[in-house]
Amino acid sequence: MVEYIFDSSYFSFNGVIYVQIDGAAMGNPASGTLAALVMDEVITISLRTLTFDVHFIKLYVDDTIFSIPKGKSDELLLKFNNVHHKLQFTIERESEATIPFLDILLIRNEDGTISTNWYTKPTSSGRMLNYRSQHPTSQKIATITNLMFRAIHLSDERFHRENELKITELLTKNNYPTTLVKRVLNQYKRKVLTDSAGSRGDERTRYYRFPYIQGLSENMSRALQQTNPSTRLAFYPLKCVSSLFSKIKDKTPDDLQSELIYKIPCKDCSRCYIGMTKQYLKNRVYQHRYDCRTINKDKNEKTALAAHHFNEDHNFDFENVTILEKEKNYKRRCIGEMVHISLNETVNLRTDVQNLSTIYHNILERYKRMIRS
Known part of the structure; x- marks a missing residue:
């Protein structure tokens, strides 16, 4: 079955169909599963040939973090790159007792324990849902609470205040009113941080997709809730970011x-x-x-x-x-x-x-x- 998936991969360009001679096609539903299988095999083969013990390993798709003895990173990279000539890896070493992995920064403490902090790449533009965009206010508030959730739950308590200031700065650059940001952040800390169980909400509530048109959609939502309190409208924008970019795929006749x-x-x-x-x-x-x-x-x-x-x-x-x-x-x-x-x-x-x-x-x-x- 795997051989068939690889042998039957194709794509079209300018109306001409081409056979993909290597790898699985981007967007192929099987590509992610096959990539995970390959990474498992690469890691298994590499670990068998190492001359040292790996204290821990964490994997997410092709991002992997290892804890290994000092000075052994070159051997680790060599073993991985020798598995297959078409699979070549890069490595990032610990610097000043810290190393980023996904959206967290791992910090090695003097007592041997590890702390974490919310991490964003230096190349991050800091752009997010702009407050002046045509989206319902509820989604803009959700943007604030989601940032707060990540900053709190991905970081040690000593970084919470620093991350709160970082969130405020990011949101201000995206035209969020400072008063709104402060109010939502304070509400989050009062209602969520003090309630470890959290709120599960009403499981009987049913949601329906509805296009967002400023003024009209809010009125429709209020009218619907008056007649059926257990029903909610989940708004989606009529214009998406993808509509701003050219379509590079061949259009179906x-x-x-x-x-x-x-x-x-x-x-x-x-x-x-x-x-x-x-x-x-x-x-x-x-x-x-x-x-x-x-x-x-x-x-x-x-x-x-x-x-x-x-x-x-x-x-x-x-x-x-x-x-x-x-x-x-x-x-x-x-x-x-x-x-x-x-x-x-x-x-x-x-x-x-x-x-x-x-x-x-x-x-x-x-x-x-x-x-x-």
């Missing part, structure tokens, strides 16, 4: 996309046909082309597209099919199709939108007037 809502314009009038499909778009378009053949003219059950073609003697522009929306969830796709039918001048049947709730009517009418103006 439109005709090979699926689970979508599409529009086919009529060549002879201003109307169009809107439909949805789970299959490849090219397959669904082929079915529409077939339905418009003369042999299907007297067919009893026709699609609205085929009926318009035969009744009005109009032809559809199958070469300019537009994808309006992609949606994997079937129920959401149905609602989306009805919304798009309501917003466009279509040949679709009235029954195609009969299941759309009337609560959308006023919103859709206002939106249609807005886009027309």
Whole structure:
């Protein structure tokens, strides 16, 4: 199975498919598991050949920390790099009785014990969720408490005050009001640090994803909690950081996309046909082309597209099919199709939108007037 995963790895670039000749593809679900297996094997082989004892070893993916006798780090690195010529490791040695590992700084005390402190790399930009960004206030408060949680639980008590000042400085640079930062930090220390058991919350509470639109989303959340106190809305932003970057992966051709809502314009009038499909778009378009053949003219059950073609003697522009929306969830796709039918001048049947709730009517009418103006 492992050989098959490696031998079948491929990627595409500029529309050309290439076989990956070495290693597992980045993003392959099996890559992480295979990497963990390889690291276990490398460590096992290396430890067998060492001339000294390892006092402790901690591993997280490819980050590993060892406690070994002084002056033996070169031998350790050599043993690891000799396991396989394509696997080469780097090493970082203890400096001034300290060494960073992941997000903590290990400190070797004079009595032989080890203390820890919250650690951030010197190259860290210090950027985080900006206070002026379009996110709910609850998420900004969570940013403060999460930083406090890391600073407290990853560090020895003697570093808590120092880390608190560090958090305040980081948040201030990201436009968080000082009064808010101090209030949240004090609340955290009172409610969390004094309560070792913590608060587990109401296990019956149910959360639902909801897009965040400043002003509207908060009102929706309050209205929902008034009718159903055990329900909460979990907000997500409409704009993500990934939207700011170019897409380097090859885009899937439109005709090979699926689970979508599409529009086919009529060549002879201003109307169009809107439909949805789970299959490849090219397959669904082929079915529409077939339905418009003369042999299907007297067919009893026709699609609205085929009926318009035969009744009005109009032809559809199958070469300019537009994808309006992609949606994997079937129920959401149905609602989306009805919304798009309501917003466009279509040949679709009235029954195609009969299941759309009337609560959308006023919103859709206002939106249609807005886009027309």
